[in-house]
Amino acid sequence: MTVETVSTNPVEGQKPxxxxxxxxxxxxxxxxxxxxxxxSVFNAIGGARGKTFVVGGDxxxxxxxxxxxxxxxxxxxxAKRVIVGQNGLLSTPAASHLIRLNETxxxxxxxxSHNPGGIDEDFGVKFNTPNGGPAPEGVTNAIFEQTTKIDExxxxxxxxxxxxxxxxxxxxxxxxxxxxxxxxxxxxxxxLFDFDAIRALFASGFTMRFDAMHAITGPYAASVLENALGAxxxxxxxxxxxxxxxGGHPDxxxxxxxxxxxxxxxxxxxxxxxxxxxxxxxxxxVGRGLYVTPSDSLAVLAANAHLAPGYTDGLAGVARSMxxxxxxxxxxxxxxxxxxxxxxxxxxxxNLLDAGKAxxxxxxxxxxxxxxxxxxxxxxxxxxxLNILAARKDSVAEIMVDHWATYGRNYYSRHDxxxxxxxAANTLMSDLRAKLSDLPGQSFAELTVEAADEFSYRDPVDDxxxxxxxxxxxxxxxxRAVLRxxxxxxxxxxxxxxxxxxxxxxxxxxxxxxxxxxAVRDATAEVSRMQTLLDRTSPDVVT
Ligand code: VG1
Ligand code: CO
Numbered sequence: 001m002t003v004e005t006v007s008t009n010p011v012e013g014q015k016p017x018x019x020x021x022x023x024x025x026x027x028x029x030x031x032x033x034x035x036x037x038x039x040s041v042f043n044a045i046g047g048a049r050g051k052t053f054v055v056g057g058d059x060x061x062x063x064x065x066x067x068x069x070x071x072x073x074x075x076x077x078x079a080k081r082v083i084v085g086q087n088g089l090l091s092t093p094a095a096s097h098l099i100r101l102n103e104t105x106x107x108x109x110x111x112x113s114h115n116p117g118g119i120d121e122d123f124g125v126k127f128n129t130p131n132g133g134p135a136p137e138g139v140t141n142a143i144f145e146q147t148t149k150i151d152e153x154x155x156x157x158x159x160x161x162x163x164x165x166x167x168x169x170x171x172x173x174x175x176x177x178x179x180x181x182x183x184x185x186x187x188x189x190x191x192l193f194d195f196d197a198i199r200a201l202f203a204s205g206f207t208m209r210f211d212a213m214h215a216i217t218g219p220y221a222a223s224v225l226e227n228a229l230g231a232x233x234x235x236x237x238x239x240x241x242x243x244x245x246x247g248g249h250p251d252x253x254x255x256x257x258x259x260x261x262x263x264x265x266x267x268x269x270x271x272x273x274x275x276x277x278x279x280x281x282x283x284x285x286v287g288r289g290l291y292v293t294p295s296d297s298l299a300v301l302a303a304n305a306h307l308a309p310g311y312t313d314g315l316a317g318v319a320r321s322m323x324x325x326x327x328x329x330x331x332x333x334x335x336x337x338x339x340x341x342x343x344x345x346x347x348x349x350x351n352l353l354d355a356g357k358a359x360x361x362x363x364x365x366x367x368x369x370x371x372x373x374x375x376x377x378x379x380x381x382x383x384x385x386l387n388i389l390a391a392r393k394d395s396v397a398e399i400m401v402d403h404w405a406t407y408g409r410n411y412y413s414r415h416d417x418x419x420x421x422x423x424a425a426n427t428l429m430s431d432l433r434a435k436l437s438d439l440p441g442q443s444f445a446e447l448t449v450e451a452a453d454e455f456s457y458r459d460p461v462d463d464x465x466x467x468x469x470x471x472x473x474x475x476x477x478x479x480r481a482v483l484r485x486x487x488x489x490x491x492x493x494x495x496x497x498x499x500x501x502x503x504x505x506x507x508x509x510x511x512x513x514x515x516x517x518x519a520v521r522d523a524t525a526e527v528s529r530m531q532t533l534l535d536r537t538s539p540d541v542v543t
Contacts, residue, residue, distance in 0.1 A: 020126025020134070022112045024490055025062050028123040032153070038070055038108070039153035040146035041127045042077050044139065045106065049078035054098045054128075056090025056181065057110025058216040058279040059241040060117030063088050066110050066125070068160045075174035076154035082174060085181035088163050089241065091216045091280030093369070093377035094185040096132035100373065101184060106130050111216075111279035114251035115490065118244040122490050133350035133374030137466065182223045189224060192310030192372060193383045197390040202231045206389075207270035210382065211260040214238045214246040217276040220379050229386075250277050252284035252366055252378070253543040254291055265289055272389065272396060276378030281346075282366040283378035285385055287396025293412050293513075295325035298362030300403055301384050302331045305360060307391040308384055310372065315359040319352050321345070322455050322470055323482045323498040324364040325410035334407070343457045343469035344484065346376050351461035364414060364498065401509070408504040411516040415539035416486075417495040417530075425485055425493035428533045432471055432483065439473065445522035447475040455482075473527065478502035479520040483528060495534070497524060514542070 021037055028034050042048040055070055057063040067088040074082050083098055084090075090098070092109055099107045106129050112122035127135045127143065135143070161169050161176055169176040202208075208231060212218035218239035225231040237260070238246065249256040252275035264273040264286040273286035285292040292300070302318045305311040317338030318328045332339035340358055342348035346367060352358040353371045362368040367376030385396075392399065417425075439449040451474045456467040470484035479501040486494035499517045503509055514521075524530075531537060 022124035025123040035153045040143050043146040044142040050080050051105035052081040054083045054107030056085035061243040072156040075156040075172040083177045089181045093373050093375045096373040096375040100132040113279050114277040134347040193387045198386045199230050201390040208272040211237045211275035212239045213250040214242040215250040215278045217280040274382040280378050281376040283381040290397045294366045295364050295412050299327035299331045304388045308387040317358040319358040319361040321363040325412040325500050327410040330407040355461045404509040409509040411501040411513050413499050414543050415497045416541040418540040419492040422493045444526040447523035450474045481524040
């Protein structure tokens with residue numbers, strides 16, 4: 001064993017963001033950088049001695065090297081066993097499942113999620129706790145604290161393990177189990193959904209395109225949709241994971257999954273379209289000619305989940321992140337079950353899921369999931385949609401029209417202002433924060449503010465408090481805007497502006513969303529003085 005002494009601390013000051021540490025790949029490749037973070041994780045959880053971990057990543061550039069480093073460090077730190085996906089591959093939800101299934105001490109997942117990959121793009125590492133979920137704030141704070149005082153890490157001097165070979169390997173005294181990344185996950189999906197009904201749906205001629213965006217879900221989608229469910233070959237597009245995701249952003253939204261959107265809006269569109277992100281935890285749902293917002297998707301899944309075998313007993317509750325639209329609250333109210341509003345980031349759902357208070361959770365950023373794992377799960381959402389389509393025998397458009405007629409429609413859009421100077425973004429937020437309490441009664445671009453506040457969250461399970469989770473403004477006429485800064489960007493700051501307008505039952509549900517949201521957009525631009533402070537007139541990405 002070699003104990004390296006590191007004289008500088010390259011991780012210092014790099015506080016893990018929403019989902020672990022996410023930086024430019026070259027930053028991670030600096031000597032000692034990854035090592036310092038991994039050692040800090042081990043230190044923060046009381047050491048690795050005798051413990052079992054799951055390790056895998058989304059296959060992006062530097063995934064292979066990083067895994068070898070982590071294995072050697074786990075060995076030198078006295079870990080007992082590491083379960084690793086073949087070729088170092090594991091989707092985030094599959095890793096979460098393996099952590100739980102094997103009752104391990106947690107896992108390290110290598111991914112920068114939907115951010116592009118490559119030597120000049122992004123890399124990331126996150127630590128998940130034994131419940132399979134992203135480390136809560138208490139743990140990420142402890143990791144951060146370790147990074148500020150670490151002065152050595154332990155690493156074994158040993159040859160690399162051949163991760164192509166499934167089975168048991170030894171690295172020093174460490175057992176390394178290389179496992180098929182898909183099989184346990186596929187079995188979990190089979191336990192939740194009516195595979196016979198979905199198989200019959202495909203056999204009847206139902207058509208689908210699943211865009212894996214050259215990211216990790218390719219092998220999972222091919223195995224489940226094409227092999228197990230009998231969808232024709234070619235249903236899964238871009239199914240081979242590439243180190244640079246083919247040069248694209250593996251972010252399943254109408255902007256980055258435009259080729260799929262174009263197919264779905266064309267005359268030859270299949271019945272159903274879906275996509276998922278770099279690490280497989282996000283999903284996009286599209287019907288023929290109709291995009292389903294993630295907020296609406298969450299609401300539809302909550303309203304219809306009982307049609308799938310895994311959820312026939314109904315749901316304990318539905319949780320959504322605060323910026324997500326209120327559509328799912330309306331479903332929960334009708335079902336007479338609890339609804340929860342949490343800060344952005346999946347880690348905030350963990351306690352609700354562990355305590356059995358919520359069964360289904362979702363975020364406006366295209367994350368949906370349930371208590372089957374402790375991460376959002378892209379393919380799970382797609383399969384629940386397929387199960388619902390098979391059971392109801394309606395099209396996606398019919399389901400949406402019916403949903404809006406029942407609950408009203410929450411028009412929704414997110415506007416992102418990317419790579420803005422950090423100072424300018426901070427000024428915008430602090431100026432707005434300072435005047436929040438004066439806003440009610442004032443009018444901006446013809447809308448009058450009814451209420452405004454800054455969201456903070458008291459966890460109903462452990463009573464922990466999370467503050468500064470986004471500025472909220474409610475206007476007259478049922479609209480809301482939320483402003484917050486991204487915690488996952490790697491360049492400058494990203495300002496996210498979330499816009500929502502409720503159209504009740506009987507109102508017009510067939511407007512273009514951007515048209516329906518024009519008034520709340522203009523009022524929010526004025527109240528935040530966005531044009532002056534950011535020097536931007538329009539967002540970089542509209543989803
Ligand atoms: C974004 C999304 C958030 C999501 C997070 C991680 O965070 O808004 O909803 O939980 O990414 O998703 P932010 O702070 O940039 O807004 V993933 O797919 O990167 O694990
Ligand atoms: Co992701």
